[in-house]
Amino acid sequence: MSAPVLSVRGLDVAFRVGRGARARTVRAVTGADLDLRPGRLTALVGESGCGKSVLTEALTGLLPATAAVRGSATLSTPDGDLELLDAPESDLRDRVRGRLLGLVPQSAATHLTPTRTVGAQLRETLARLGAGIPVAELMERAALPRHVLELYPHELSGGQAQRAGLAAALAGDPPVLLADEPTAGLDRPLVEHVTALLAGLADEGRAVLLITHDLRAARDVADDVAVMYASRLVETGPAAEVFTGPWHPYTAGLLGALPDAGFTPVPGHPPELSALPPGCPFAPRCPERERCSGDPEPVRHGDRTVSCSGPVGS
Amino acid sequence: MSLRADAVTAGWRRGRPVVDRVDLAVPPGSVLGLAGPSGCGKSTLTRVLALLHAPWSGTVSVDGEPVHRFRFAAPAALRRRIGVVFQSPRAATDPRLTLERIVAEPLRAARVPAAETARRVAEVADLVGLTGELRGRRPHEVSDGQLQRACLARALAPRPDYLLCDEMTAMLDASTTAALVSVVSAEVTGRGLGVLAVSHDEQLLDAWAGEVLRPWS
Numbered sequence: 001m002s003a004p005v006l007s008v009r010g011l012d013v014a015f016r017v018g019r020g021a022r023a024r025t026v027r028a029v030t031g032a033d034l035d036l037r038p039g040r041l042t043a044l045v046g047e048s049g050c051g052k053s054v055l056t057e058a059l060t061g062l063l064p065a066t067a068a069v070r071g072s073a074t075l076s077t078p079d080g081d082l083e084l085l086d087a088p089e090s091d092l093r094d095r096v097r098g099r100l101l102g103l104v105p106q107s108a109a110t111h112l113t114p115t116r117t118v119g120a121q122l123r124e125t126l127a128r129l130g131a132g133i134p135v136a137e138l139m140e141r142a143a144l145p146r147h148v149l150e151l152y153p154h155e156l157s158g159g160q161a162q163r164a165g166l167a168a169a170l171a172g173d174p175p176v177l178l179a180d181e182p183t184a185g186l187d188r189p190l191v192e193h194v195t196a197l198l199a200g201l202a203d204e205g206r207a208v209l210l211i212t213h214d215l216r217a218a219r220d221v222a223d224d225v226a227v228m229y230a231s232r233l234v235e236t237g238p239a240a241e242v243f244t245g246p247w248h249p250y251t252a253g254l255l256g257a258l259p260d261a262g263f264t265p266v267p268g269h270p271p272e273l274s275a276l277p278p279g280c281p282f283a284p285r286c287p288e289r290e291r292c293s294g295d296p297e298p299v300r301h302g303d304r305t306v307s308c309s310g311p312v313g314s
Numbered sequence: 315m316s317l318r319a320d321a322v323t324a325g326w327r328r329g330r331p332v333v334d335r336v337d338l339a340v341p342p343g344s345v346l347g348l349a350g351p352s353g354c355g356k357s358t359l360t361r362v363l364a365l366l367h368a369p370w371s372g373t374v375s376v377d378g379e380p381v382h383r384f385r386f387a388a389p390a391a392l393r394r395r396i397g398v399v400f401q402s403p404r405a406a407t408d409p410r411l412t413l414e415r416i417v418a419e420p421l422r423a424a425r426v427p428a429a430e431t432a433r434r435v436a437e438v439a440d441l442v443g444l445t446g447e448l449r450g451r452r453p454h455e456v457s458d459g460q461l462q463r464a465c466l467a468r469a470l471a472p473r474p475d476y477l478l479c480d481e482m483t484a485m486l487d488a489s490t491t492a493a494l495v496s497v498v499s500a501e502v503t504g505r506g507l508g509v510l511a512v513s514h515d516e517q518l519l520d521a522w523a524g525e526v527l528r529p530w531s
Contacts, residue, residue, distance in 0.1 A: 047487040049457035158352070184485060185401075187352045187514035213487040216517075257492040259521035265493035269445065269460070 001303070003076070004035035005207045006059070006101075006176050011071035011085075013051075013058050017274070024274040028054040030231040032071070033298065033305070036176060036207040041199050043218035043239065044211045045254070046228035047270055052211045053106065055228075056178045059084055060103055061092040075100060075176070098129050102174035106181040108165025112153040118164050119149030122171065129172040142167035143197055159190040166197065177201060177208045183217055195221045215254055219243050227251045230270050230281035232296060237304030247306040250282050286310070315377050316341045317363060317396065317476045317508060322372035324362045331370065332358045336529055340476055343506040345499070347523030349516050350530040356512045360480040363510065364398045377475070394424060397469030401481035403461035407453050413464040414439070414449040420472045438467040442497050459490035466494055470501065476508045477501070483518065495522050 013029040028051040036042055044052050057063045059073055061084065073084040077100055087096065097103065105111045113121060122135050139146060142163045148156065156164060162182050169177060179198055183191040191214065199221040202208040212218055218225060222239035227248065235248040246252040253266035268285040271277060277284065279294035286292070292310030299306055317340040325331040332355040340346050340363075350356050361367040363374060365381055365388035373380045376395060381388050400406045407416050414435060421431040439449055442463040453461050462482065469477060477498065483491040499522075501507040511523050519526045 047457070047489065048459055048485075188516075189351070215488045254488050257488040259492075259515075259518045263492050263495065263521050265491075265496060266489040269443065269448075 002037045002039060004037050005076050006036040006073065008032055008034040008055075008059070008073045009071055011055070011058060011073060012069070013054050013063065014068045015064075015066055016068075017066075026274045027231050027276055028067075028273055029058065030276075031298070032233050034226055034233060034236065036209055037224075038175065038207050039202060039205050040223040041202040041208040041210055041221055042224040042226060043222035044209060044226045044228060045213065045215055045218050048213055049273070050228045050270060051231045051273065052228055053180055056103065056180055056209070056211060059178065060097055060101055061087065061089060098125075098169075098172040098174065100174055100176060102169035102172065102177045104162075104165050104169045104177065104179040104182050106184065108182070109153055109156065109158070109161035111165060112161065114153050116152070117149065118144075118151055118153070118156070122149070122164070122167055125168050125171040131171050131173065133171075133173070138167050138171060141170050141201075143193070158186050159193065162186065162190075162194055163197070166194075170201075175206055177206050178211070179209065180211045181213070182210070183212060183214055191217050192220070215258060227254070230276060231273055232281060232307055233298070233305075234282065234296075234307045235305065241304065247304065248282075248308050249286050249288050249310065253285075253287075280308070317377075317510070318373075318375045319359070319363060319369075320373045320375070322359070322362055322369045322374065324358055324367060324369040324372075326358070333362065333369075335372065338510075338527060338529075340508045340510045342475065342508040343502060344525075345502055345509040345511055345523040347519035347526035348510060348512045349514065349519050349526055349528050351514055354530040356514075357480055360398070360478050360510070360512055364396050364478050365393045366398075390424070394420070394472045395475045397472065397474035397477045399462070399465050399469050399477070399479045399482045401484050403458060403465045403485075404453065406465055407461060409453050412450050412452055413444060413456065413461070416453075416464050417444075417449075417467045417471055420468060424472060434471055434473075435467075438470045439464075441470065441500075442467045443493065459486050462486060462490070462494065466497060473505075474507070476510070478510045478512070480512045481514070482511075484513070484515070491518070 011029050011032040015026045017026055018024055046052055058069055069085055075082045075084055122138055144163050144167060148160055183194050195217050198208050198210055225239040225242045226233050226236040229250045235251045246255055256262040256264050266285055271281055280296040283289045283294050288310040295309040296307045319336055319338050321335045322333060323331050323335055324333045336359060348356060362369050376392055417439060418431050418435045421434060444463050448460055483494060498509055502509055511519060513519055
């Protein structure tokens with residue numbers, strides 16, 4: 001397998017929220033290890049509120065100042081390795097965002113300026129990045145028809161808005177693309193269109209991270225998958241292996257909840273990120289908890305990791 | 315006995331009907347699926363059946379009783395018999411209220427006595443899996459899945475005869491989707507609730523509904 005272009009190790013992100021008696025620490029990401037490789041689409045799946053978006057915000061330096069971040073995230077660049085978590089904002093702004101890391105934000109429509117056409121916004125993005133490609137080529141890469149250039153954001157369909165966000169993220173031709181829920185609220189044919197576009201961008205040699213709660217979309221296009229639960233990456237590995245033979249009981253539970261695979265919910269609720277239980281956060285909902293030591297440290301077996309000390313993991 | 319639409323035509327702009335002569339019937343104790351792509355008129359039809367939008371022509375009837383022409387709102391007693399759950403729980407809840415109060419809202423509007431309201435809220439909150447601690451929180455303090463559980467509880471609190479689920483699970487993960495569908499299914503078999511499940515996701519409807527209508531395909 002190719003060397004990772006972005007390598008995350010032991011990433012912790014915590015926020016202090018509330019005041020006085022209500023002050024508490026929200027642990028949004030705990031001990032995350034993740035590699036993004038050129039030419040591969042990695043899907044990050046998990047329930048809403050499990051910390052998926054915070055992970056991308058940490059990588060792009062977009063976290064609020066109240067966040068406490070630990071660990072490392074190393075990006076390979078033509079000028080050598082860059083440590084993203086220690087990089088000054090000026091570096092992130094001038095070298096990283098848009099040029100080395102493209103970000104397709106959640107609900108792209110709300111990130112477009114409502115009073116300007118798509119064309120005006122994309123041309124500005126290209127000019128700011130100093131990218132030498134014509135806007136027509138950018139439209140083609142994002143599978144947008146030419147006439148969309150003349151449209152204002154409110155005239156776009158959900159799928160077009162999402163592709164306009166993708167076009168903006170591609171303006172600087174970044175080798176790494178982070179797409180945060182690019183298919184939320186789209187119907188099935190559009191979901192397939194957007195995920196196929198992302199898969200095509202990976203095939204051209206980019207490293208793509210697709211963050212989604214849509215397990216079916218992930219199953220259809222991902223090369224690698226990372227399953228997140230209550231701030232931890234509980235299972236990672238090649239998608240074909242994880243989706244057909246999950247090791248972590250949470251992955252197995254999520255797959256069993258799909259309409260074509262049993263339609264049975266995982267019992268109970270995920271814990272609050274401000275009140276994570278010690279040890280394995282999934283233990284209270286886990287069907288295998290009796291046969292497990294409750295240690296959530298990830299164990300590596302070949303290209304797969306699993307944070308489970310129960311029968312499936314050992 | 316059913317929630318019926320007969321030759322219903324409805325829309326928003328004059329001369330542009332979004333729903334054109336649609337017939338359907340939701341019988342009690344069953345789940346009818348309604349599938350169609352984005353923008354085809356599923357939500358408009360749902361609003362007409364929920365008595366929130368008057369049809370231009372045709373009739374909606376509840377258990378054989380036609381709902382006569384109304385201008386802004388159908389009689390509250392009739393509307394209370396039909397619950398609705400919308401796609402986006404954030405857009406469908408008042409951010410200032412606690413989940414418990416959100417669930418209680420239709421009962422307060424119907425002037426149900428406070429003790430009875432508290433009892434029914436606790437009952438439906440248990441049903442949808444809202445734990446005691448979650449009930450005191452406001453929408454910004456919970457996830458989409460938890461908030462949609464509250465929206466389902468709110469729709470079930472007045473014990474409606476019919477429930478319309480308009481893309482109820484489109485924003486939810488697989489596990490929460492399966493959990494909410496199983497809550498609704500228990501009401502269908504338990505007390506004969508009649509359900510219209512509206513979605514663009516045919517795989518979901520095939521697993522959930524007894525029969526799936528595809529009037530737009």
